[in-house]
Amino acid sequence: MSFISARWLTTPLFAAACSVGLLASSPSFADEKLPNVMILATGGTIAGTGATSTTTVGYTAAKIGVEQLIEAVPELKKVANVKGEQVFQIASENMTNDHWLKLSKRVNELLAKPDVDGIVITHGTDTIEETAYFLDLTVHSAKPVVIVGAMRPATAISADGPINLYNAVSLAGSKDAVGKGVLVALNDQINAGRDVTKTNTSTADTFRTPELGMLGYMQGGLPHFYRQPVRKHTTESEFDVSKLDSLPQVDIVYGYANNNRIALDAxxxxxxxxxxxxxxxxxxxxxxxxxxxxxxxxxxxVIVRSSRVGNGILARNGEANDDELDFVASDTLNPQKARILLMLALTKTSDTKAIQKMFYTY
Known part of the structure; x- marks a missing residue:
């Protein structure tokens, strides 16, 4: 079954279906033999459209709604009872703290329901890793949460959205995924939300966990795990955003040759x-x-030293005397993920010793 093609999007049949609501009907949790999976849509390339079927760059993200995504992959109904909800519809470079807070609260609300077994979040790939880590620290349930996206728009000949979505729903409904934290599933691979990062601007295999390695594979609609996260997450996390309306301002200053303090001071x-x-x-x-x-x-x-390199442990008291300067070392977190942990840490304390412990814990 092909995904939504450019020709389908422009046909009178498509327009008629939209006008009478055929694409807006949401499947119900009907089959008791299948897990119940909620799909929360946020936009991104997986919901994007291009001018032609060969347009894989220069397309428009966040155009297709959640029900259309579901209807375009009827095989989903064979692996789970699915319902869709459009949380927001944006390109992920526009993701904000407010979006994260809203999404986390909704995920926690849904997972508290006994008839919801797992959640899939469709998302733009640019900031998937950040959303995944934020949810990994703020979702308080052992039920699977799987974030999925695509590197090619839905209208492309070789769109990767359909199989990615199918695998994500299968993973979210699997008992094997319980208790493993927030997962990112693309390109038949399963990665941990804490460790995964985008490594290529455009190829389908962009999401990797450098050095530490992915958690496993999706094959034949089934997850195959070979390792699991050991840092605290989800049910073990101390961070609660249920009553927060905002997060502390934390910014990133980039190191480079001949740099200066202008941006920092600003x-x-x-x-x-x-x-x-x-x-x-x-x-x-x-x-x-x-x-x-x-x-x-x-x-x-509060100052956290991270690295632009992308791999390795940042050594406390290595390239700077952190004890003397009262700085925090980021451990293995890249700058964008260190920002997320520091924002959440600052909702609880400004004590740098306590914050350093958090960086060694999560």
């Missing part, structure tokens, strides 16, 4: 409560940047 002046320094190498601080970070810390801003 972030502090704008009210940043925390700064992630994406340093070169092992989080090194240049002579131009270090005084600005020291000044920011004296003003009460």
């Amino acid at each position: 972030f502090v002046k704008a009210g940043a409560k925390g700064i992630i320094h994406a340093g070169v190498g092992d989080g090194s601080l240049s002579n131009a940047m270090k005084p600005g970070l020291i000044d920011a810390r004296k003003d009460g801003v």
